[in-house]
Amino acid sequence: MGPTPSRVSCTMLDLKKLRDDPEAARRGLAAKGAEALLDEVLALDAQRRALLTATEALQNERNRVSKEVGRLKAAKQDATALMERVRAINSELQEQATALQPSEAACEAALLRLPNLPDPSVPVGADAAGNQVVRAWGDRPAFDFTPLPHWELGARLGLFDFERGARLAGAGFPLLRGPGARLSRALIQFMLDLHTREHGYEEVAPPFLCNTAAMTGTGQLPKMAEDMYRVTDSDLWLIPTAEVPVTNIYREEIIRAPLPVRLTAYSPCFRREAGAAGKDTRGLNRVHQFDKVEMVKFTTPESSADELDRLVRDAEDVLQRLELPYRILELCTGDLSFAAAKCYDLELWAPGQDRWLEVSSCSNFLDFQARRARIRYKNEAGQTAFVHTLNGSGVALPRLIVAVLECGQQADGSVRLPTALRPYLGGLERLEPAS
């Protein structure tokens, strides 16, 4: 079984817009540090169009002469001269094609590496230091003892077995046991119930591996290949987030369902975390496999800004109901991910480590992913147009568990569980140390 060739649209940013107003694109790309690529794209595009025009002129002639051949033959007349002419055109076309094909491929490859432009409302900044706290919720718990990090708590409570997990797949593949495994499952179920029953999402259970076309559609490929796990003898990658399969549900489709379509999915996520070696090696802060509940939306361009606000509130609701203090950052231009035009991060307070931990990233991609994946709808004028896509974690499990443990810890070594979660744990109120 060979790899499926990906059929990806040549557009990610609108090429015509890039041509018509390169300066606007240049400003946006500069904010994301991808300015140089723009000139490369524009040059490749100019070359490509010149070749395309020449090729199409030849094709036009070939088509006209061929039709004439048919006409002559139908009239029982000699057409040898015209057939010779077409043969000549074809050999010329062969030469054209050897120039055009690499040109188109190069143009598309460069385009696929161009990141999305930041929304004009996004604060300008070079890196994470430029992110802005937009609001915070909840009081950070006060302790009359020194709060422990979750890996200490987990050891005392018998929740994790990192050593044996490493035996199975290496460091960063956590093994949860007993109450730890159950806590994880309870949180997943709690979040899915919340989003489906109260926030208006449809639950989906997607594949956990996706092909190259899907990975390209949402923007993981080509840029993030080294951050993903790949299956060796088929065209499949382990998903780094449910965003990939869920967003690609409508790839190459004109969505007929009324917008917005709001979907939520549980999935494991697999990330190589290339370049993060040695960072956050203890506990659950940064792992190669983790569980997450994801929210994905397909909307009209008119409503995507509002839907982003709702998305953030839906993620916040998870944290509020679990009584966990958090803050919300708006990412600045320099910290936006490849595909995002605007993004809010939700960070939970981890008192045992005295730091904030990101548990959710809520992004509006505008039509960036829709272009790449060709996800469209019919607008009110009846025209086919690209949807806007959004997604956000609702939320990621490991760091959620970290906060539940570190915020809920008591002087006696037990951990108080949030009230809203207890029904999912058979009424359990506390995790007690194994004695």
Next chain:
RNA sequence: GGAGAGGUGGCUGAGUGGUUGAAAGCAGCGGUUUGCUAAACCGUCGUACGGGUCAAACCUGUACCGGGGGUUCGAAUCCCCCCCUCUCCGCCA
């Protein structure tokens, strides 16, 4: 994994190597009729990428009938490879 059947526009569904980008029907859109709804009738109705126009409307070219390649002056139509769906068999959670 083996055998068979099939993949055509939003859907259903015709299709001959040569003015077919593709019959017909449904849906959609615009309109007429109508007290409203329904119905009827008329018209319109694929996508992408180029060129023309400051731009839009519009005009025009090319490509696209699962994907790729081949035969041919000319391919949805013939040939090869691949993918997918369905049915049956085998294997297995």
